[in-house]
Amino acid sequence: MTTAETRLPTGADVLSELQKIYERAKTFKRLLTSDAKVAQTPKTVIWALNKARLYRYAPVVPEEQRHKIPLFLVFAIMNRPHVLDLRPGHSFVEYMLRHGYDVYLLDWGAPGPEDRNLKFDDYTLEYLPRAIRKVKSVSGSDQFNMLGWCLGALISTMYAALRPDDGLKDLVLLTAPLDFTDKTAGGFARWTSTPAFDPDKIVDAFGNVPGEMIDYGAKALKPVENFIRNYMNLWDNLDNPKVVEAWHAMNTWVRDIIPMAGAAYSQLITEFYKENRLMAGTLLLRGERVDLGRLKANVLNVIAEADHITPPCQSEGLMDRIGSQDKEVFRVKGGHIGIMAGSGAEKSTWPHIEKWLAARAD
Amino acid sequence: MSQSIDTFNPFDPTGMFKGIRDSNMDTWSRMMIELVNTNAYAQATGAMLDTWLSNSAPLRKALEAALVQVLANFHLPTRDEVAGLAERLTNIEMRLDDMEGKLDESLRAARETAGSKARSGGKTKSSHGEGQP
Numbered sequence: 001m002t003t004a005e006t007r008l009p010t011g012a013d014v015l016s017e018l019q020k021i022y023e024r025a026k027t028f029k030r031l032l033t034s035d036a037k038v039a040q041t042p043k044t045v046i047w048a049l050n051k052a053r054l055y056r057y058a059p060v061v062p063e064e065q066r067h068k069i070p071l072f073l074v075f076a077i078m079n080r081p082h083v084l085d086l087r088p089g090h091s092f093v094e095y096m097l098r099h100g101y102d103v104y105l106l107d108w109g110a111p112g113p114e115d116r117n118l119k120f121d122d123y124t125l126e127y128l129p130r131a132i133r134k135v136k137s138v139s140g141s142d143q144f145n146m147l148g149w150c151l152g153a154l155i156s157t158m159y160a161a162l163r164p165d166d167g168l169k170d171l172v173l174l175t176a177p178l179d180f181t182d183k184t185a186g187g188f189a190r191w192t193s194t195p196a197f198d199p200d201k202i203v204d205a206f207g208n209v210p211g212e213m214i215d216y217g218a219k220a221l222k223p224v225e226n227f228i229r230n231y232m233n234l235w236d237n238l239d240n241p242k243v244v245e246a247w248h249a250m251n252t253w254v255r256d257i258i259p260m261a262g263a264a265y266s267q268l269i270t271e272f273y274k275e276n277r278l279m280a281g282t283l284l285l286r287g288e289r290v291d292l293g294r295l296k297a298n299v300l301n302v303i304a305e306a307d308h309i310t311p312p313c314q315s316e317g318l319m320d321r322i323g324s325q326d327k328e329v330f331r332v333k334g335g336h337i338g339i340m341a342g343s344g345a346e347k348s349t350w351p352h353i354e355k356w357l358a359a360r361a362d
Numbered sequence: 363m364s365q366s367i368d369t370f371n372p373f374d375p376t377g378m379f380k381g382i383r384d385s386n387m388d389t390w391s392r393m394m395i396e397l398v399n400t401n402a403y404a405q406a407t408g409a410m411l412d413t414w415l416s417n418s419a420p421l422r423k424a425l426e427a428a429l430v431q432v433l434a435n436f437h438l439p440t441r442d443e444v445a446g447l448a449e450r451l452t453n454i455e456m457r458l459d460d461m462e463g464k465l466d467e468s469l470r471a472a473r474e475t476a477g478s479k480a481r482s483g484g485k486t487k488s489s490h491g492e493g494q495p
Contacts, residue, residue: 049459050452113441114448130459137466187398194401196408201415205422220398224391232383308395 024238031234035255036248039082041093043105047134051109054131056138057085057093061100067361069169070102070139072132074152077108077123078214078260080253083341084149087249092340095350099358104135106152110258116207118261120268121285124158129166136167145357146297147172149340150310151268154178157318158278161295162288164323170360171297172353175336177310179317180276186311187221192273199269203262211257221308246343253341279317292318298326300356302339302349309336328356 009017047054059066073093075081084105085093096103108127111118135144144167148156153176160171183193191197202209219226237243277283283290299322303312312331319327332339332349339349397403430440439447 049455112445112448114445114452116445117449126456130456130463133463133466137470184399187404190399190401191404191407194404194408196405196412198412198415201412201419205415205419221395222391223394223398224387229387229391232387236380 024235027238027244028235031244031248031251032231034248036087036245036252038087038249038252039085040088041085041091041097046104046138047131049127049130051111051115052127052131053107053109054134055105055107057097057103057105059102060097066100066102067358069141069143069145069361070104070135071096071357072135072144072146073103073105074128074146074148074156075106075108076150076152077155077264078151078209078211078258080256080258081105081107082256083253083337086253086341087245090246090249090341090343090346092345092350095346096354099354101357102139104131104139106131111208111261113207116203116262119263120155120158123264124155124162125286125288128155128159129163132166141167143167143169145170145172147174147353148176149174150177150336154272154278157292157295158283158285158290160297161290161292161322162285164294164296168297170300170357171295172300172302172357173315173318174302174340175304175307175310176301176315176318177272179279179314180273181279181317182311182313185313186308188217188309189273189311189314191217192269197269199266203266206259206262208259208262209265211259214260215254215257218309250337250341279321292321293323295322296324298360299324299328300353301327301329302353303329303331304334304336304339305331306334306338307336326360330356 042058043055044058045053046056073081073084075084085091088094093103093105106128108123132144132146136142146156146160146168148154148171153173156171157173157176157178159166160168180189183189192199202213206213234244234247237247271277271283275282278290278292281289281291299319301315301319303315304310305312316329319329330349330352332352334342334344334349339345433440
C-alpha cells in the first residue's frame with residue numbers, strides 16, 4: 001500500500017513543500033551567482049611581468065625534510081590557475097606542499113587589449129624563462145621540475161625541447177594538446193579544421209578572443225552535460241553539503257573566465273590545430289625550430305581517458321618523438337579537468353604524480 | 363534519483379521529470395555529443411560564424427573610425443594609442459627584469475667567490491648577509 005493511496009496531502013503539507021522548494025531555489029540561486037573561496041593556500045608573489053604573476057606557496061614541511069628541487073606549475077593561458085588550488089582540503093598545491101615540495105605557480109593573468117599580439121613565442125621564450133630564472137634564484141636550485149596542464153603543457157613541452165640544458169629534470173604533462181594529426185578526434189579539431197573557420201577574422205573582430213566564446217566552445221563539446229545535467233545534479237544534491245561545496249568551488253573557477261591573447265589564439269588554431277607543425281617538426285618560435293627530439297627531461301604524460309577537450313590521441317604521439325630515456329604514460333579515468341580537480345583525484349592522479357616525482361627526487 | 367510510487371511527491375515540480383530525465387539523459391547526451399562531432403555541424407557553425415563576422419565587419423570598422431574621430435576632436439588618445447603605451451611599459455618592465463636577472467647572477471657569483479675563498483682558508487669577511495637575492 002502506498003503513501004499516496006493512504007493519505008491525501010493537507011494544506012499544511014502543501015505549504016511545507018512549497019517552503020522547501022522556495023528554500024532550495026534560494027540556495028540554488030546563491031550557488032549559481034556567488035563565488036566560493038578558492039585558492040586559499042598561503043602564497044606570495046615573487047615575480048611579476050605585465051599581467052603574469054609568479055607565486056611561491058608557503059612551505060608546510062621543515063626545510064630539512066623538503067625536496068631540494070622546486071616544483072613549478074604552469075597552467076593554461078585561457079583560464080585561471082586556481083583549479084590547482086581549488087579549496088582547502090581538496091587542493092593539488094596543498095597536497096604537494098604536505099609531501100615536502102617547494103611549489104611555485106605561474107599565473108599568466110588576463111590579457112588586455114595591449115596584449116593582443118602576444119604569441120606562444122612570447123609565452124615560451126620570454127615569460128616562461130624569466131619565471132624559471134626567478135624560481136631557480138629563490139629556491140637556490142639549478143634544477144627544477146615542471147608540471148604543465150593543457151596549453152600550459154604545450155608551452156612546457158616546447159620550452160623543454162628548445163632549452164634542454166636549462167635545468168629541467170622532471171616534466172609532468174597533463175592532458176597536453178600536442179598532436180593534431182587526427183582532425184576527427186574531438187570537437188575542437190573537427191570544428192577548427194573546416195575552411196570556414198578563420199581565426200584571423202575572430203581576432204580581427206575582437207582583438208583578444210573573449211573568455212565567453214572560449215567557455216561556450218568548451219561547454220558545447222558536451223552540451224547536455226554542461227548546460228543541463230550539471231545543474232540537475234546540483235538540484236538533486238542540494239541537501240548534501242559535500243557535493244554542494246565541491247560544486248560551488250568548481251563553478252566559481254568555471255565562471256572566472258578570461259580572454260585569450262588574439263595572436264596566440266590565431267597561432268593555436270592555424271599552426272597547431274590546422275597545420276600540426278609541432279609534430280611535423282616545422283614549428284618555429286622566434287625563428288628557432290622546435291625539435292621534440294631534443295627534449296631530454298624525464299617525462300610523465302598524464303592522459304585523461306574521457307577527455308573531450310584534449311582526446312588521448314593528441315597527447316600520446318609525443319612519446320615516440322622525444323629524446324627522453326625515462327618516460328611514462330599514465331592513463332586516468334576521467335575528463336580534462338576531473339582528473340586533477342575531481343573527487344577521485346586525491347586517490348589516483350595526485351599520488352601517482354607525487355610518487356613519480358619522489359622516485360626521481362634530489 | 364527517480365521517484366518510486368512509494369516516495370512519489372506530487373508537490374515536487376522536478377519529481378515528475380526525474381524518471382523521464384534519468385532514463386533519457388544518457389541517450390540524449392550521447393546523441394548531442396555525436397551531433398557536435400559531425401562534419402555537418404562543424405561546417406554549419408563555421409559558416410554561421412564566418413557569415414556573422416563578415417557581415418558585422420563593415421559596421422564595426424565604421425564605428426571604430428567614428429570613435430577615433432570623436433576622440434581626436436576631444437584631444438583624447440585612441441584605444442590603439444593607449445595600448446601602444448601599455449606595450450612600451452611592458453617592454454620597459456622586461457628591460458628591468460633583465461637587469462634584475464643580471465643582478466641576481468652577479469650576486470650569486472659574488473657569493474660563490476666569497477664561499478670558495480672562505481673554504482680555502484682565507485680570512486676574507488663576506489659582505490653578503492642576505493639569504494635570498
